Amino acid sequence: MKLLQRLLPHPVLTLLLTVTWLLLVNGYSLNSLVFGFGLGVIIPFVTQPFWPNRPTIKRPIKVIQYILLVLYDIVVANVVVAKIVVFKSNAKRQPDWVTIPLELRTPEAITALAGTITMTPGTLTADVSAEGHALLVHCLDAPDPDAVRDDIKQRYERRLMEIFE
Amino acid sequence: MDLFFELLITAFLIMAGLFGLVGSFGLLKLNDAMSRLHAPTKATTLGVGGVLLASMTYAFAMGPHYSVHELMITLFLLLTAPITANFIAKVHIHQKESRDSLPAAGEDGSWATQDLEDTDDES
Numbered sequence: 001m002k003l004l005q006r007l008l009p010h011p012v013l014t015l016l017l018t019v020t021w022l023l024l025v026n027g028y029s030l031n032s033l034v035f036g037f038g039l040g041v042i043i044p045f046v047t048q049p050f051w052p053n054r055p056t057i058k059r060p061i062k063v064i065q066y067i068l069l070v071l072y073d074i075v076v077a078n079v080v081v082a083k084i085v086v087f088k089s090n091a092k093r094q095p096d097w098v099t100i101p102l103e104l105r106t107p108e109a110i111t112a113l114a115g116t117i118t119m120t121p122g123t124l125t126a127d128v129s130a131e132g133h134a135l136l137v138h139c140l141d142a143p144d145p146d147a148v149r150d151d152i153k154q155r156y157e158r159r160l161m162e163i164f165e
Numbered sequence: 166m167d168l169f170f171e172l173l174i175t176a177f178l179i180m181a182g183l184f185g186l187v188g189s190f191g192l193l194k195l196n197d198a199m200s201r202l203h204a205p206t207k208a209t210t211l212g213v214g215g216v217l218l219a220s221m222t223y224a225f226a227m228g229p230h231y232s233v234h235e236l237m238i239t240l241f242l243l244l245t246a247p248i249t250a251n252f253i254a255k256v257h258i259h260q261k262e263s264r265d266s267l268p269a270a271g272e273d274g275s276w277a278t279q280d281l282e283d284t285d286d287e288s
Contacts, residue, residue, distance in 0.1 A: 023233050078184055078211035085191040085204055095200045099268045118247035126254035129273035130280040140203040
């Protein structure tokens with residue numbers, strides 16, 4: 001068991017790399033499966049020193065739920081932004097900066113949150129605070145900045161907390 | 166059945182075209198740099214996504230083989246779009262924003278991009 005752990009330090013990454021290789025080859029064959037698995041073993045093994053304190057994912061099902069939620073929100077975001085761009089005059093639009101204080105501490109989780117904010121309705125992550133305790137978010141149209149902040153904290157940060165911490 | 170798939174592919178392509186057009190129109194219409202950044206990061210995701218869905222449907226229904234390359238393109242696009250946007254935003258903060266024009270950074274006192282400027286000044 002110890003030996004297996006040393007040879008496969010990151011089983012999820014191994015699986016991900018194998019699947020990615022099969023998708024890149026664009027078809028299934030035993031040949032590409034073996035080669036993909038080979039890459040999946042070698043790459044995590046070689047890059048091991050680069051992630052000394054990687055976070056463990058507590059609840060994998062929550063990850064899938066989160067991805068589906070974000071995909072749905074991306075579709076909604078596109079429609080919302082399109083509406084604002086086409087129908088709202090520049091004078092009526094209220095672009096604004098919003099500070100989002102973070103309860104998340106895991107760097108990977110903060111990265112995921114920043115990416116999610118950029119992809120979802122009318123918001124864009126611009127910067128992180130010096131010590132990583134807040135995110136600077138730009139809103140395309142924010143009549144009520146506090147509501148935007150609460151919405152992001154409720155909808156995404158709470159879910160990421162459940163996954164990572 | 167062919168007609169159904171043809172309609173589906175057409176619908177995806179039209180949707181993609183519309184969102185691509187809105188994204189480009191946004192670049193022209195919006196009046197400040199940060200707002201202009203919103204249009205391409207979002208409208209284009211669905212624009213490109215629509216073309217890719219159409220391509221997958223076409224390969225599945227009419228082509229000789231199914232095709233999954235499109236899924237990879239979508240994945241890479243979703244991974245890279247926020248990073249590009251973040252880089253452009255950082256350049257904007259460096260060049261156009263001052264400490265007073267941004268909201269307070271909470272307990273840390275300053276934003277990472279501007280924090281770096283300070284250390285440069287001191288050295």
